[in-house]
Amino acid sequence: MERIAGHGWWQFMKLLPGFRDFFPADCARRNALTALWRETARRHGFMEYDGPVLESTDLYRKKSGGEIFGQLFQFEDKGGRDVSMRPEMTPTFARMIIAAERQYRKPIKWFSIVSCFRHEKQQRGRLREFIQFNADLVGESGPAADADIITLTLDIFRACGLGENEIVVRLSSRDAWMNFLTARGIDLERAQDFLQIIDKLERSKPEEQALKLAEFNTTLDEVRAFIASPAGASNELDALIANLKARGLGGFCEIDLTIVRGLAYYTGTVFEVFDRERKSRALAGGGRYDRLLHALSDGGVDLPAIGVGIGDVTLNDLLDSLEIRSPRMSELLDAASKLDLYLVIADESRRDAALQLSTQLRDEGLRVDFSSKEMKVGKQFQVAEQSQAAVALVLGSEWPAAKLKVLADRTEVDTTRETLLADLEKILRRSGGE
Numbered sequence: 001m002e003r004i005a006g007h008g009w010w011q012f013m014k015l016l017p018g019f020r021d022f023f024p025a026d027c028a029r030r031n032a033l034t035a036l037w038r039e040t041a042r043r044h045g046f047m048e049y050d051g052p053v054l055e056s057t058d059l060y061r062k063k064s065g066g067e068i069f070g071q072l073f074q075f076e077d078k079g080g081r082d083v084s085m086r087p088e089m090t091p092t093f094a095r096m097i098i099a100a101e102r103q104y105r106k107p108i109k110w111f112s113i114v115s116c117f118r119h120e121k122q123q124r125g126r127l128r129e130f131i132q133f134n135a136d137l138v139g140e141s142g143p144a145a146d147a148d149i150i151t152l153t154l155d156i157f158r159a160c161g162l163g164e165n166e167i168v169v170r171l172s173s174r175d176a177w178m179n180f181l182t183a184r185g186i187d188l189e190r191a192q193d194f195l196q197i198i199d200k201l202e203r204s205k206p207e208e209q210a211l212k213l214a215e216f217n218t219t220l221d222e223v224r225a226f227i228a229s230p231a232g233a234s235n236e237l238d239a240l241i242a243n244l245k246a247r248g249l250g251g252f253c254e255i256d257l258t259i260v261r262g263l264a265y266y267t268g269t270v271f272e273v274f275d276r277e278r279k280s281r282a283l284a285g286g287g288r289y290d291r292l293l294h295a296l297s298d299g300g301v302d303l304p305a306i307g308v309g310i311g312d313v314t315l316n317d318l319l320d321s322l323e324i325r326s327p328r329m330s331e332l333l334d335a336a337s338k339l340d341l342y343l344v345i346a347d348e349s350r351r352d353a354a355l356q357l358s359t360q361l362r363d364e365g366l367r368v369d370f371s372s373k374e375m376k377v378g379k380q381f382q383v384a385e386q387s388q389a390a391v392a393l394v395l396g397s398e399w400p401a402a403k404l405k406v407l408a409d410r411t412e413v414d415t416t417r418e419t420l421l422a423d424l425e426k427i428l429r430r431s432g433g434e
Contacts, residue, residue, distance in 0.1 A: 018120075018128025028336035030131065032329050033312060034113050036159045037133040039328075041111040044152045046135055049110045051092035053117075057082040059091045062296060068263070071118040085117040089134040090289075090307060091296075097138055097305075098297045106139030106303070125281045125314040136307035138293075143239035146269045146288065146306055150244060153273060153284055153308050154252055160319060161326035167283065170256035171241070171271045173234035174287075177260065180226055184217045195260045198223070202258060230255040240269060261285060265292040269306070275318050283318065284310040335367075340428055342384035343370035346377050346396035354395050357420075364421060390431050391424060406431065 015021060022030055038048065057074055073085040086092060089112055097108065112134045119128060135152055137145050150169060157167050174191075177198065181191060197212045201223070210220045226233070237255065244253050261270045270287030274280075286308030294302045319325065325333075341361065343354045354370055361368045369387060371380055377394075384392045385407055392405045393415075400417035406427060415423040 016128075018122040020127065020129065025337065028333055029316070030312070031336060032332035033160070033316070034131065034133075035332050036326075036329060037111075037113055037156055037310070040156045040159050041133075041135055041152065044109070044148070044155070046109045046111040046152070049093075049096065049112055050114065051086075051089070051096060051112070053085055053115070054083045055086055055092060055095075057084045059095060060084055060087065068118065071120045073117045073119055086114070087116055087118045088309065089114055089116065089132065090136070090292075090309075093134065093136055093307075094293055094296050097303070098293060098301045101138070101301055101303065107145065108138040109135075110138075111135040125317055127313055131312040133310040133312075134307060136305060138305040139303050141288075141290065141304035143236050143243055143269075145304075146236075146240050147243040147247065149286060149306050149308050150240075150253075150271060151247055151249060153271075153286070153310065154249055156310060157273065157283070157315075159326060159328060160315070161324040161329065162318070162322075164251040166276055166318075166322060166324070167252065167273055168276055169253050169271055169273045170259045171237060171253055171269065172255065172257050172259035173237045173269055174260060174266055175268050176230070176233035176237065176257060179233070180218075181216065186216050190216070192264050198258060198260050227257045230257050233257065236268060261287050265289045265295075267291055271308075273310075279321075280317060281314050283314050284308055337388060338367070339369055339384075339387050339389035340366045340391065341368045341424060342380070342387060342389035342392045343368065344377060344380045344384065344392050344394045345370060345374075346394050347399075348374055349397070350395040350399050353399055357393075357395075361421070361424075366424070391427055393420070393424075 060069055060072060068087050072087055077083050114132060115129055116132050117129050137149055178188060194216050206220060213220055244250055259270055259272050266287040267290045268288040272282040273284040274282055288306040290304040345351055345354050358368050358370060389407060392407060394403045402415055404413040404415050404423060413423055
């Protein structure tokens with residue numbers, strides 16, 4: 001094969017760093033996970049929305065800033081516009097809400113499941129393309145709305161099979177830190193710089209922390225003492241904990257004032273979800289952003305909001321390490337990777353009957369396959385087992401009489417064309433444990 005610009009053709013076949021191929025098994029797992037997200041969000045009354053992969057870079061410049069802005073996949077399009085692939089969904093969500101919020105009753109409860117792109121160093125739990133679940137609640141303030149978002153977040157993890165022994169949601173409040181700064185006479189315009197110190201408290205050297213904190217008229221000991229005694233730090237945080245306890249979710253929750261979230265637009269309650277042993281990065285994160293819509297619309301829209309984001313990479317890593325799969329996820333994976341029925345054509349004169357039958361059974365919602373070419377019966381059974389079919393239907397010279405063979409235990413059931421569907425559904429219900 002011809003070489004291109006001095007390079008072997010195989011170099012152009014390599015997967016780019018931080019991106020993934022989804023082979024059928026991987027695709028089935030991705031779809032099972034996103035189906036769980038979608039089902040859970042809908043049970044909570046959230047409606048799905050979507051937006052473009054490309055946005056004007058100015059949208060992220062105004063909203064995201066800081067670290068995320070430096071990770072943009074940014075380029076000039078053929079129309080000369082400065083555009084970027086979305087690194088997160090909140091800017092798009094905010095733009096859409098600003099444009100159309102008058103058309104929707106409040107609170108607005110929307111969710112999305114999208115691919116996001118960040119040009120950052122590839123490492124465990126962090127890729128350059130990832131799938132993210134986002135849910136936002138707009139138009140309602142206070143601890144009850146915060147609890148709604150956190151409950152949805154926890155229910156998603158519970159749907160995956162993760163309970164109190166596996167995960168914890170660490171709750172915090174930026175308002176608590178604003179009170180801390182105000183008590184020390186610090187201008188709140190400098191709050192974001194201070195919060196960046198708190199955000200890196202567990203990852204930086206104490207002597208470096210002490211020097212930075214001195215600029216804010218406080219010491220490392222004072223900060224640590226505040227973190228160690230969070231009770232009463234925020235009235236809204238106390239009310240949020242009480243609300244979550246009333247929902248039976250108190251065992252998942254801990255107050256941790258080191259959680260401040262890195263983005264500048266957060267205003268009040270913030271939270272992150274971790275595995276109990278804290279072996280990985282955050283599984284989810286979110287918080288209240290009551291001033292973002294006002295800022296992006298230059299004062300045109302002023303609505304309180306809270307949201308959450310859950311990435312697929314870290315979550316899948318945790319599920320793998322714990323070897324956890326919920327019954328519902330197993331069911332979804334089976335639906336994607338297994339057949340209900342394989343038609344074994346034992347007599348080629350019955351192929352037309354098999355073709356007609358395959359259409360009719362698929363119309364009934366069953367997963368059906370067969371060989372499109374003539375093949376020995378033994379080989380057809382081998383293909384049926386490789387396809388993980390639950391049942392094989394043998395179409396021979398006796399048709400419309402036939403045999404249903406349960407491949408798991410090799411048992412047989414006599415059937416006819418008239419009773420086939422009922423007999424098959426009975427076997428599938430039994431094999432499904434119903």
